[in-house]
Amino acid sequence: MLEGEASKCISCGFCESVCPTLPDSGYSLSRGARGRVILGRNLAENEMEKTSVKSFYDSFYSCLDCFACLQVCPAGVNAGKVSQLARELIVENTSPGERDPVAEMIVNVTEATMNPLGQGKAMASWSEGLDFDRDSEYLLYTGNMYQLMSYTGPLNSMRSRIGPTMSGAMARLVASRPSLSSFMSMQNDRRMAERMNGVLRTIYSLLRKAGISVWYLGDSEPYPGTFINDLGYSEKFRKYARRVYQILKSTGKKIIVVDPHTYDLLTNAYPEVLPGYDLEVIHYLDLIKNIEMKKSSMNVALHEPCHLVLRNPQKNAPREIMEKSFMIHLSKRSGKRTMCCGGPTELLFPDLSEKISERRFNDLRSLGAERIVTACPICFANLNRDGTVMEIAELIASNLM
Ligand code: SF4
Ligand code: SF4
Structure with a gap:
């Protein structure tokens, strides 16, 4: 499976433009989407010993599994999936005492x-x-x-x-x-x-x-x-x-x-x-999509959770509901280009997670809306840097007929 996913890569680098971990790790190539795919391909083609996979722990475990890379890859490669499969190899080839x-x-x-x-x-x-x-x-x-x-x-x-x-x-x-x-x-x-x-x-x-x-x-x-x-x-x-x-x-x-x-x-x-x-x-x-809400003049910057809209591309209930009642402001990184809040890597790479979430918060804040809203507990906890950030359920409940 690792070979099937990683071998499709044509090394164009498009995925690097959307991978949140690349800029916030100082453009270290092994912490970006293309670097992960190249390492994964080397592993799959046995150019590296499987037992040496743990030396690439940081590369594969710092991936957010956001799947932003998949949305822009012309060859249909999912560097998030490559990272997941490589993490499985790391676990298989290490003893408990060697793992995090x-x-x-x-x-x-x-x-x-x-x-x-x-x-x-x-x-x-x-x-x-x-x-x-x-x-x-x-x-x-x-x-x-x-x-x-x-x-x-x-x-x-x-x-x-x-x-x-x-x-x-x-x-x-x-x-x-x-x-x-x-x-x-x-x-x-x-x-x-x-x-x-x-x-x-x-x-x-x-x-x-x-x-x-x-x-x-x-x-x-x-x-x-x-x-x-x-x-x-x-x-x-x-x-x-x-x-x-x-x-x-x-x-x-x-x-x-x-x-x-x-x-x-x-x-x-x-x-x-x-x-x-x-x-x-x-x-x-x-x-609750059809629940009756008042029309509000409130401006809202919507952060769409990657695990909802990039992993289930047919789903964007947060936007559908918000559009009915509020003035929605969207970042360039929205919809299929939405950006991860950095939360998924918080436990293992807290400094990297903090940098990514700060960058995303500033991006959303720059839209000038009264509120930032999201529909995910992890996004909320990571973006909650001032009193303007709300969870979507709170906003809906505050605006019911
Ligand atoms: S966008 Fe796809 S093909 Fe291009 S470097 Fe990234 S993984 Fe490889
Ligand atoms: S899943 Fe997200 S963090 Fe992982 S390589 Fe792709 S864009 Fe980067």
């Missing part, structure tokens, strides 16, 4: 607790006091993504405070004893938790307003395994996805997802690894 300790910790804790930080109970706190309908045809599946955003910032701050040696040692300890992950409950940004819990409650209310009742699994809701897949643990992901599938399938309901990453995983990644996969998955924005 943070990645190992996240994978082990997820396998043990079905949550990447062992915080399953806290993930359900947003739902306290809400009514759920066991007989509904729909299951609301948050995938824990909004809830996790209150942990990523504090964890990264802690890692930069204590340095890579100490944080690596701590991650190794938790990787070997996942029950120790409970200490991560202390690394929680309360303001972000309140904001993200509020977004989930707002999504619930919007669905109710659209006449849709839902069932919810509460603290039994499993994390979908996004990190396990993104980090290249393909065999573990296949097994983990099977566990999640069985839990969701046992409800007998259609699955409503609320974020682009879970939507992408359940509609693209799960079917690839689970023969006979048959869940009906719906993004909540598709269910």
Whole structure:
């Protein structure tokens, strides 16, 4: 598969013009789309020993999997897919002790607790006091993504405070004893938790307003395994996805997802690894598209999440909904050219992620709109640099008839 993808490259370099990681890593070619494809091709053609693939860890793991490169490549090469396949080779050709300790910790804790930080109970706190309908045809599946955003910032701050040696040692300890992950409950940004819990409650209310009742699994809701897949643990992901599938399938309901990453995983990644996969998955924005909103004179800069519009090119519900009521301002990097917020690489390359998100924020800010809006928890957490950034559910709810 790696050979099939990488060997199509004609080395034109078009992909470099849209790859977010290239400029923000000082134009280091191995941190750009073409460089990743060339390295992938060398690997596939055995010009490099497979066991030496780990020396290219930075190149393949710094890729955001945004698929911006695929949109402009005349040969149809997906450098994101090349990076994903190379990460799988890295995992296959290394022992646990040689791999990134943070990645190992996240994978082990997820396998043990079905949550990447062992915080399953806290993930359900947003739902306290809400009514759920066991007989509904729909299951609301948050995938824990909004809830996790209150942990990523504090964890990264802690890692930069204590340095890579100490944080690596701590991650190794938790990787070997996942029950120790409970200490991560202390690394929680309360303001972000309140904001993200509020977004989930707002999504619930919007669905109710659209006449849709839902069932919810509460603290039994499993994390979908996004990190396990993104980090290249393909065999573990296949097994983990099977566990999640069985839990969701046992409800007998259609699955409503609320974020682009879970939507992408359940509609693209799960079917690839689970023969006979048959869940009906719906993004909540598709269910509330016809909700009645007032016409607003507010100017809004729309950041379209790459994992929604570049991985599922037929989908652009955020733009469809926003256009009905608001004055939309779009960056040159919109639609098929939208730019990643930098979030997907935040855990392993926080400095690179910070530079990319700052550049994207400045791009959106320069449009002069009153608000910046996005439809993804990761984009929100990364772009939230002033009081103008909103999550799409908040904006819709503020403008209902
Ligand atoms: S745009 Fe496609 S063909 Fe051109 S260098 Fe990039 S991957 Fe290769
Ligand atoms: S998927 Fe995104 S970050 Fe990765 S090579 Fe392509 S454009 Fe660059």
